[in-house]
Amino acid sequence: MSVRALIASLIVAVPVALAGQSSKNTAPESFRANGQITGAAAGAATEMVFHIDKYTPDADHDALVKALKDGGNAAFLDALRKAPKVGTLTIGKRSIDIRWARTRPEGSDHRRVAFVTDKPAFFAGAGAVDAKPTAGYDLAAVEFTIDSVGLGSGTMAPAAKVKAGGPTGVEVDDYSGKRITLTTVTRNLKK
Amino acid sequence: MRLPTVRSIRALAVVTAALFAAAASLGAAPQSKKKGGGPETFNGKAKVATGTATGDAYFTIQIDHYTPEKDLKAMEQALQTGGSDGFVQALRKAPVAGHLKVGDKSFTIRWARQKPTEKGRVISIVTDAPVYFVGAGLPDAQSRAGFDVAVAQMNIDTSGLGEGSIALAAKVKPGGQAGVEIQDYASEPVKLVSIMRVIS
Numbered sequence: 331m332s333v334r335a336l337i338a339s340l341i342v343a344v345p346v347a348l349a350g351q352s353s354k355n356t357a358p359e360s361f362r363a364n365g366q367i368t369g370a371a372a373g374a375a376t377e378m379v380f381h382i383d384k385y386t387p388d389a390d391h392d393a394l395v396k397a398l399k400d401g402g403n404a405a406f407l408d409a410l411r412k413a414p415k416v417g418t419l420t421i422g423k424r425s426i427d428i429r430w431a432r433t434r435p436e437g438s439d440h441r442r443v444a445f446v447t448d449k450p451a452f453f454a455g456a457g458a459v460d461a462k463p464t465a466g467y468d469l470a471a472v473e474f475t476i477d478s479v480g481l482g483s484g485t486m487a488p489a490a491k492v493k494a495g496g497p498t499g500v501e502v503d504d505y506s507g508k509r510i511t512l513t514t515v516t517r518n519l520k521k
Numbered sequence: 522m523r524l525p526t527v528r529s530i531r532a533l534a535v536v537t538a539a540l541f542a543a544a545a546s547l548g549a550a551p552q553s554k555k556k557g558g559g560p561e562t563f564n565g566k567a568k569v570a571t572g573t574a575t576g577d578a579y580f581t582i583q584i585d586h587y588t589p590e591k592d593l594k595a596m597e598q599a600l601q602t603g604g605s606d607g608f609v610q611a612l613r614k615a616p617v618a619g620h621l622k623v624g625d626k627s628f629t630i631r632w633a634r635q636k637p638t639e640k641g642r643v644i645s646i647v648t649d650a651p652v653y654f655v656g657a658g659l660p661d662a663q664s665r666a667g668f669d670v671a672v673a674q675m676n677i678d679t680s681g682l683g684e685g686s687i688a689l690a691a692k693v694k695p696g697g698q699a700g701v702e703i704q705d706y707a708s709e710p711v712k713l714v715s716i717m718r719v720i721s
Contacts, residue, residue, distance in 0.1 A: 369624065372578035373576065373578075374574055374576035377573070421573050422572045422573030423573075424573070450660055452658040452659055457655055457657040459650065459652070
């Protein structure tokens with residue numbers, strides 16, 4: 331089992347980095363992403379759509395951070411599921427609710443987007459005969475960087491648990507031990 | 522709960538036919554002693570594509586020897602009298618015929634047979650354990666119970682190249698026109714492409 335500081339900017343940077351979300355309100359907005367995961371002898375790819383209706387306001391964000399710090403993963407999950415839905419992650423015909431989403435500027439013409447769903451998207455590697463139990467990996471976490479044109483890349487933990495700890499204060503333990511690489515993320519043009 | 526589709530069963534009907542229904546014609550030919558008999562090794566790539574994802578994996582099938590007719594008949598008999606469980610029990614008692622390797626994992630083949638065709642031959646194998654449960658990573662995945670073997674078929678031409686299909690986790694059941702049905706755990710069939718017989 332690997333513990334990764336996958337979404338360091340998730341909750342971590344609450345007070346500093348994400349506290350001041352982009353002054354330009356970009357939501358609602360949607361993104362199309364290609365995800366890939368590879369191993370020594372195999373690989374898989376999928377396409378996803380992230381639709382964000384709105385980014386999580388500071389009050390709701392603060393409540394989630396407090397839940398994690400005070401009660402760990404279980405409290406965080408409970409608070410997350412009580413938080414208002416702010417978007418959807420869609421893979422094929424399946425959609426999962428996003429209940430935490432933040433964005434912040436990065437550099438002169440990029441911004442970072444991170445979000446968490448209230449259920450796991452899929453358990454990468456769970457089809458193996460000797461796969462470990464999936465219990466406890468109750469959410470999915472995504473993080474990507476997008477430029478001003480609307481192109482970017484990122485990573486995804488399709489089944490994860492969040493815990494307090496590590497140098498950033500938050501660690502994401504992903505089921506597979508290996509992140510999905512979002513090789514291309516494209517912001518959909520608004521109609 | 523996602524159930525195996527009729528399509529997935531139909532997709533493997535051809536495997537079924539090659540495996541069991543052709544037993545009589547194969548029985549006439551002493552397989553492993555003819556040209557193209559074991560031991561032999563094949564390399565290839567398994568591909569699966571669903572509506573939402575695609576996956577590839579490299580594999581090696583090493584056949585030490587093709588299963589003798591008496592062992593094939595014993596397994597067929599076990600299937601007819603004991604159903605899926607009877608077949609699996611008989612399969613696991615059969616001698617090792619080879620191995621299917623994916624990455625650093627190796628699965629024992631206990632059923633291997635070949636049948637000549639116009640363009641070469643068709644090779645069928647059954648492993649004594651499932652190889653991978655395609656689709657089991659979904660939160661609402663169906664139960665794995667009863668999917669205890671993997672079944673593959675390869676069409677190999679005279680130059681040693683070919684393609685085929687595999688049910689990476691399958692349930693072998695009595696029934697249907699051929700007397701045997703193969704139920705695939707995966708909702709979509711896994712194709713075997715770019716198969717190449719290794720020149721020894």
